[in-house]
Amino acid sequence: MKELDFINIIKEQIGTEFIGDDCAYLKDLGIVITQDSLVEDIHFKKEWYTPYELGYKSVAVNISDVIASGAEPKYITVALSLPNDINNYFIKDFYIGAKDALYGAQIVGGDITGSSDKIFISIAAIGTDKGRKISSRASAKSGYSIIVNKNSVNDFGKSSLGLDQLLRGIKKSDVIEIHKKPILDYDFAKMIASKIESEYAMMDTSDGLADALFKIAESSQVSIVIDDINGCFGAEDYKIVAAVPKEFLKSLSNYYVLGEVVEKNDFIIKIGEKEFRSYKDLNLYDHFGGKYER
Amino acid sequence: MKELDFINIIKEQIGTEFIGDDCAYLKDLGIVITQDSLVEDIHFKKEWYTPYELGYKSVAVNISDVIASGAEPKYITVALSLPNDINNYFIKDFYIGAKDALYGAQIVGGDITGSSDKIFISIAAIGTDKGRKISSRASAKSGYSIIVNKNSVNDFGKSSLGLDQLLRGIKKSDVIEIHKKPILDYDFAKMIASKIESEYAMMDTSDGLADALFKIAESSQVSIVIDDINGCFGAEDYKIVAAVPKEFLKSLSNYYVLGEVVEKNDFIIKIGEKEFRSYKDLNLYDHFGGKYER
Incomplete structure (x- = not known):
């Protein structure tokens, strides 16, 4: 499985301290961070989704990682790379959908660029550990x-x-x-x-x-x-x-x-x-x- | 100019509090965050770059935004969406290049997915305001x-x-x-x-x-x-x-x-x-x- 090979190479290069959970827990800053992408024709077919639904889902899958870490979702950035045929309506509807999936977080930036033919969406989400205990998939114990x-x-x-x-x-x-x-x-x-x-x-x-x-x-x-x-x-x-x-x-x-x-x-x-x-x-x-x- | 139209629509949807500078300054967390993408055939031609150079440049352009904000670069996440013909060597060399552009930051996660034909790279970078004064492009004054x-x-x-x-x-x-x-x-x-x-x-x-x-x-x-x-x-x-x-x-x-x-x-x-x-x-x-x- 190619993805697993790639992940092993990445682990060799950058170490395993933060790799394992879907979110990286940056204790010194009191935050978790995650980043997930949705790519046209890999994760979705354009004809299946309205722009609203695409905005909603792209944000929701990232917020989901933050809440699963135990953190409180706070901020996200949204990077869109879009083919030429994307119009103003798409952008507006996408963002209305994105806002509906924030679960209390706030959109604070990102990037918008062209793309030769496919839609690429990549979102980074940040949560805080304030008043929360952060989970780890390595912390299950016998009897739990x-x-x-x-x-x-x-x-x-x-x-x-x-x-x-x-x-x-x-x-x-x-x-x-x-x-x-x-x-x-x-x-x-x-x-x-x-x-x-x-x-x-x-x-x-x-x-x-x-x-x-x-x-x-x-x-x-x-x-x-x-x-x-x-x-x-x-x-x-x-x-x-x-x-x-x-x-x-x-x-x-x-x-x-x-x-x-x-x-x-x-x-x-x-x-x-x-x-x-x-x-x-x-x-x-x-x-x-x-x-x-x- | 389409990109400016899109940015205006986004501003309408999410407000302008954090939009303006390349990094969003999240004062409550003491951090800045930025996210920038590099897309094949939009920002680069594959034949121009070795994987090392691509890794280096994708990280450098994000770290550049962090240091321009005045913050100290701390952490980045890297999302790659890659066509099927990408091999293990590409991943390794890309990450070696990425590490050479960190300016003290650390790679703490990200995402790796397929892509139907183009390479898509999106990186989020975080810096801290500890011991730093964060800049704003709105803060120039007559006489400066x-x-x-x-x-x-x-x-x-x-x-x-x-x-x-x-x-x-x-x-x-x-x-x-x-x-x-x-x-x-x-x-x-x-x-x-x-x-x-x-x-x-x-x-x-x-x-x-x-x-x-x-x-x-x-x-x-x-x-x-x-x-x-x-x-x-x-x-x-x-x-x-x-x-x-x-x-x-x-x-x-x-x-x-x-x-x-x-x-x-x-x-x-x-x-x-x-x-x-x-x-x-x-x-x-x-x-x-x-x-x-x-």
Whole structure:
């Protein structure tokens, strides 16, 4: 897998201190930072999205990383590279969509340039650690509970179904709406990050629930066992999953316990009766498989 | 000019509090942030650059904005969207180049994705205001001196000449080297920002010296008069120009006085005997005109 090769080369070049979580935690500045791009014909087809939806989604996927880190979203910068046929309406509608996905953050700058034929969007987002405990995917410990937002538990996999429908030429449906306009677990992540005192792991399920748990288990050198719920393998959910101490649950509300962290086992994650022992294992089992780019 | 239309629409949507300078100054966090993209066939031709040079330049142009704000460069994130034919060597060499342009900053993350055919690079850079006074292009005042680095005064316009040669098919020369590998006025900007107490204006000359002075004069509601030196109109110099109180000069070394800020006049800037009254005026006079994209 080329992307993994590339990431390993980058790690060799710049070290691993900040590489691992979706956000880099810059403790001296009290902030986290993340940057994610959306590229036409790689992450989206232009005909699928209104400019509003594109603005919304580009910002939401970055804000999602910030809230999953436990930080409070504060500022974003937006870089757009746009082909010649883009008009004023596109820019206005894109920014109206972008503003609707800010979850309290503010757009403070960026860049606008030409592009020979495709739309490129790259967004950097900053959050603060003020009053928050920042998560790390390496901080899950044996005995911790795996939790998700009770209101989101039936939503896993829906975004992926929506993408599947788009790829099959369907234009409008509830799951397509979910795919194009992800609603983040902002309150849920905030409740955890502002109440917890222990080290904990939290991620968004941007590559699917199973994928997030796999990464947490691997980084934390533990194994994870969860119930077999629907939609574990669908990407682009942008929901929150966390591994927190069992005794911390009494400080929380509105959570759903999906499973627990156990000592490192032969498997890395176990979903129902099915064990996953390698990342390859996980991908082979990806029964949606329809993600436009993995 | 389409880009200006777009920027006006963006200003309408997100307000102007942070728009104006190349970096946004986030006072509550004590940082500045900037984000700039380099797009294949818009900002560069692939055959002109080694991966090393591309890594170097993408980082340097962002660090340049940070040092021109007066801040100390601290962290950057790098987002790359790359076509399928990019290999491991490209990534490694790109990052070696990127590291050589950090001026003390650290690469802390980013994103790597596919792209259908063009290379797209977007970098966000953060600097701190610790021990520094942050500049604003709106802070030039009548009576201020316009200064540049004494060592850089003969370099204005060289980058633009280099680009001109590249466009004419020349492969190697001193000015091409300057175009591809800009050397920043790091020490000069740092000296100013760490010693000055008054409000002041400072910019990099990424769109040319005349362009920077025009923007300072316009934002500050003043006019600027400078000597007619060579290279005022060449873009991509990435040198520092500042407007500082005359009495501050005695705290400085290694500066060259190019001219001064005067009360708002009929002209916005005056270079030698030539007056420029509008941005259009400035562009008409652009005798290099060879910039790949303006």
